[in-house]
Amino acid sequence: MVSFLQKIIFPVKRSGLTIISILLLSSSLNSASAQEPSLFTVGAGAFDIFDDETTAEFRMEYTFPEAQKVGIFTPFIGLSGTADAGSYIYSGIGLDLFFGSKFVITPNFAAGIYGNGDGKDLGYAIEFKSGITFATRLPDYSRIGFTFHHISNAGLDDRNPGEESILVLYSIPIANLF
16 A cells, blocks of 8 residues: 555655746746836735635735845735734745746745734734735736735644635836835
């Protein structure tokens, strides 16, 4: 039985790593990412979509420009809030994967401080956010898309219910604001 599972799992792991490697290589070689400016993002959507405490969520985020990348990762900072007075301030990194010059998928990870307000108690003040954003880049380098993410305390507390959110996002280059 073990050898049968190894025959199935190990090729899947290798092919998964191959696909990820190809995506990273194509992304890093793609000239579409060479000029990415700093972005100011606003978003609105639903917080805790898979539970009975669903509420509205709003977000503001600053994404650093291409010149300030950390290796292949783009740093960002943000603040989100819910209609139930919950708040989350965070900082993290994302990886822009361009498909052509218009479509970008950004897996991302952040750590931050959460306050539940009158909303869902996530069990601990320190929370981690992981997610993925799908966007279209417009000719002026602004982006429109949606994001899905999960927030949890990663087991720092016995109580760790987590939550999932989905939001529509609009990002505009900072230079276009002034």
